[in-house]
Amino acid sequence: MLTFSFIKYIKVIAATTCLLLLSACGSDNDNDVEMPDPIPTPTEYSYAITVTNLTYAQPLSPVAVVLHSDSKMWMTGEAASQALEKLAESGDNSDFISDSNVLASNSGDGVVMPGLADTIEVITTDRNATFFTAATMLVNTNDAFTGLTGVDISSMAIDDVKSWNLNVYDSGTEANSEAVGTIPGPADDGTGFDAARNDVDFVALHSGVVSQDDGLSSSVLTQAHRFDNPAIKLTITRTK
Amino acid sequence: MRTSKRMNTLISASVLVVASASTLAQDLSITVTNLTQGLYFTPILTSAHTSDSHIFMSGAAATAELQAMAEGGDISGLVSILSNAEANTNENPAGGLLAPSMSTTYTLTNDSANTHLSLVTMILPSNDGFVGLDSWEIPTEAGTYTINLNAYDAGTEANNELVNGGGAPGVLGIPAAPGGDAGTNGMGVTDTESNTMIHIHRGNLGDDMLDGGKSDLNNSIHRWLNPVAKLTITIQ
Numbered sequence: 001m002l003t004f005s006f007i008k009y010i011k012v013i014a015a016t017t018c019l020l021l022l023s024a025c026g027s028d029n030d031n032d033v034e035m036p037d038p039i040p041t042p043t044e045y046s047y048a049i050t051v052t053n054l055t056y057a058q059p060l061s062p063v064a065v066v067l068h069s070d071s072k073m074w075m076t077g078e079a080a081s082q083a084l085e086k087l088a089e090s091g092d093n094s095d096f097i098s099d100s101n102v103l104a105s106n107s108g109d110g111v112v113m114p115g116l117a118d119t120i121e122v123i124t125t126d127r128n129a130t131f132f133t134a135a136t137m138l139v140n141t142n143d144a145f146t147g148l149t150g151v152d153i154s155s156m157a158i159d160d161v162k163s164w165n166l167n168v169y170d171s172g173t174e175a176n177s178e179a180v181g182t183i184p185g186p187a188d189d190g191t192g193f194d195a196a197r198n199d200v201d202f203v204a205l206h207s208g209v210v211s212q213d214d215g216l217s218s219s220v221l222t223q224a225h226r227f228d229n230p231a232i233k234l235t236i237t238r239t240k
Numbered sequence: 241m242r243t244s245k246r247m248n249t250l251i252s253a254s255v256l257v258v259a260s261a262s263t264l265a266q267d268l269s270i271t272v273t274n275l276t277q278g279l280y281f282t283p284i285l286t287s288a289h290t291s292d293s294h295i296f297m298s299g300a301a302a303t304a305e306l307q308a309m310a311e312g313g314d315i316s317g318l319v320s321i322l323s324n325a326e327a328n329t330n331e332n333p334a335g336g337l338l339a340p341s342m343s344t345t346y347t348l349t350n351d352s353a354n355t356h357l358s359l360v361t362m363i364l365p366s367n368d369g370f371v372g373l374d375s376w377e378i379p380t381e382a383g384t385y386t387i388n389l390n391a392y393d394a395g396t397e398a399n400n401e402l403v404n405g406g407g408a409p410g411v412l413g414i415p416a417a418p419g420g421d422a423g424t425n426g427m428g429v430t431d432t433e434s435n436t437m438i439h440i441h442r443g444n445l446g447d448d449m450l451d452g453g454k455s456d457l458n459n460s461i462h463r464w465l466n467p468v469a470k471l472t473i474t475i476q
Contacts, residue, residue, distance in 0.1 A: 076273055076470075077341035167467070170277050176460050204277035204341045207463040215459045216448050229465050 042125035046240035047153070049134060051108070052117040052233040054165075057224040059185060060232065061091025061137040063108040064147075065120045067129035068101045072150035074203045080171040082195070084135070084203075088145040088171035090184050090192025091137040103129040112136070123240070130154035134234060139185030140225045143174040143199070144206045146232050156238040165230035170206040175199045178209060178219035188220045205229075265351055266378065269474040270330070272359070273343040276468050278461040280339055280418040281371060282313030282362040283332035287322050288350030294375055295322075295358045299437050302394040304409065306438075309360055310368040310394035312407030312415055318360070328354050337364070337418055350378065359389070359471065363464075365403055365417035365457055368394040369441045371469045384474045388467035393441040400428040401444060401455035414456070421461050423450040440466070 051063045064087060066073070073096075074084055083095035097105035104124035112118045131154075135147035146168045156162070170176070175198050184192035210216035213223040268288070274281055287295065295318060296306050305317030315331060322329050333346035338361070350357075356375040363369040372392045379385060393399070398412060403422045406413025412431070414422075429445050446459030 076275055077343065168465070172277065178460075200277055200340070202277075202341045205275040205467070206465065207277060207461075208465045210446075210448075210459045210463070215446065218448065229467070 043127070044123060044125050044240050045129065045238070046121060046123045047132070048119055048121050048237045048239050050117055050119045050235045050237075051112060051134070051136065053112045053114050053231075054233060055114050055138065055227045055231050057114055058138040058140050058227050058231065059114065060112040060146075061087070061139055062093060062110055063112065063118060063120055063134060063136045064093035064096045065106050065108075065122045066097055066099070066102050066133040067104040067122055067124055067126070068131050068133065069103065069128045070131055070150070070152075071101055073099070073101075073133045073135070074149055074169070074171075076204055077202050079201050080173050080203050084145075085143070085171055085173040085195075085197075086193045087135055088137055088143040088169075089174050089194065091139050092193065093135070096135060108136075111139070121239070132236060136232070138168060138227065138231060140183060140187040140221060141185070141206075141209055142176045142178065142182055143171040144168050144209075145171060148234065153236065153238070156236075158238050158240065161235060161237045163233065163235040166232050166234055167229040168206040168227065168231045170199075170204055172200045172202045172204060173197045176207075176209070178211070178216055178221050180220045183220060187222075187225055190220075265349055266380075267476045268348045268350065268357070268378070269345065269476070270348055271343050271345045271472040272333070272338065272361075273470040273472070274338050274340055274468070275470055276340050276464050278340055278419060278421070279366075279464060279468065280337045280364040281334075281469070282309075282337060282364060283315055284334060284338065284344070284359065284361040285309070285315040285318055286330045286333075286346075286348055286357070286359045287327045288348060288354035288357050288378065289322065289325060289327035289375075290353055291356050291375070291377070293325055293327065293356070295360055296372055296374055296392070296394075296438050298374070298392070298439065301436060302396050302438055306360070307368070307394055307396040307409045310362055310370045311397055311409050311411075313362040313364070315360075326351070326353075340419075357473070361469075363391055363468070365414045365422055365462055366441070366444060367399045367401065367412075367414055368397040369444075370394060373471060378473075379475060382475050384472060387471040387473070389469040389471055390466040391441040391443075391464060391468045393435075393439050395433060395436045395438050398431050398433040399444075400431055401446070401457045402426050402428055403456040417457070417462070419461070421458055423447075423453065423456045423458065425452045426456040427452070427454050429454050
């Protein structure tokens with residue numbers, strides 16, 4: 001962490017210097033004829049994101065991968081957007097990846113089962129798409145999700161790799177009743193998204209599921225659905 | 241007395257300037273975020289101290305002053321120890337409790353000898369749970385550093401999980417559940433504390449009964465998983 005910040009700082013300086021050199025090479029053309037600027041070939045940026053499910057029995061909803069400019073798509077202590085609420089309660093990421101701030105996005109093809117991994121590619125030519133967000137629901141919960149948001153990837157060179165072990169958030173939009181009919185995953189096949197908010201209405205880290213085996217008699221979940229941090233390993237590689 | 245101390249400080253300061261520019265006092269801008277959905281933190285104590293000082297250490301017994309913090313949120317004893325050790329401290333930046341998911345930001349200027357940072361704050365509701373950072377070496381490079389913090393058990397009180405106002409050291413029970421979401425008339429989860437050394441907290445158990453049951457705590461609200469807090473430190 002410490003070295004990372006420092007290296008990043010150096011890289012920013014290096015990148016800035018390069019930009020200054022480039023802009024100093026501007027055209028100094030004395031011709032009266034206006035030459036059309038050549039159409040620049042847009043640079044393509046491509047990233048491969050691999051998510052490994054580290055849990056025992058929490059399938060993950062299709063992983064949402066988003067590139068955007070400098071912002072966060074959730075914050076501890078702030079209310080979840082409705083797009084995030086939908087992702088966290090039902091696993092449906094369609095609103096999340098089409099959010100207005102999104103510059104490029106992709107979704108995993110399907111559920112990532114415990115012990116398995118999925119790799120999602122995201123490609124853009126937008127030079128402002130330098131911040132990264134990924135999110136996925138733990139589907140045998142009321143509204144638990146994991147991921148990370150607003151990570152600066154502007155300094156990543158081709159073949160650079162970054163990796164994280166990530167914790168589980170609670171979207172704060174649905175009470176953790178664990179009750180029959182409230183959990184969309186295979187443990188219950190219940191309802192996913194409900195726009196009504198009956199919880200604290202802020203995002204925080206999740207306190208874990210309790211389950212019928214550990215003192216919540218009305219829970220549809222068993223000991224098998226309990227989880228701990230971290231829940232996923234996420235790796236991003238710049239491929240182009 | 242005061243003058244001679246100041247003279248000593250001046251002399252040692254000028255020696256340090258000659259010796260190394262990287263050991264000068266630093267201004268730390270610190271943000272603590274309560275990452276939990278249902279737990280409160282009592283007044284936070286943050287301190288920069290020498291490398292051989294500790295507010296607490298895992299695997300060691302709690303001091304009486306740490307016990308007072310962990311069981312009742314009273315940081316005055318720890319502050320007194322730290323000021324005797326010429327540590328730099330920041331007390332109670334949130335002006336009371338730090339509610340679930342809330343943050344507090346403050347500054348701490350550390351003297352050149354105080355190269356390590358520690359932080360403690362009691363978790364409510366718990367018997368003797370606290371959030372801790374033990375002696376993190378303060379980097380000399382400017383930048384922003386993030387540290388996730390875990391919950392510790394002071395090992396000084398049985399985790400009976402009964403909310404009865406018991407906050408004084410040695411008095412069994414939880415002083416308060418500030419969210420107003422605890423139950424009553426629990427039987428008590430346990431009356432023994434077999435590990436009397438400071439250790440990673442096993443978490444609250446709680447139960448699903450507002451009246452009676454084993455615990456006065458709610459198992460859907462008062463449990464946690466680590467980390468429970470995030471510390472962001474910006475060094476100018």
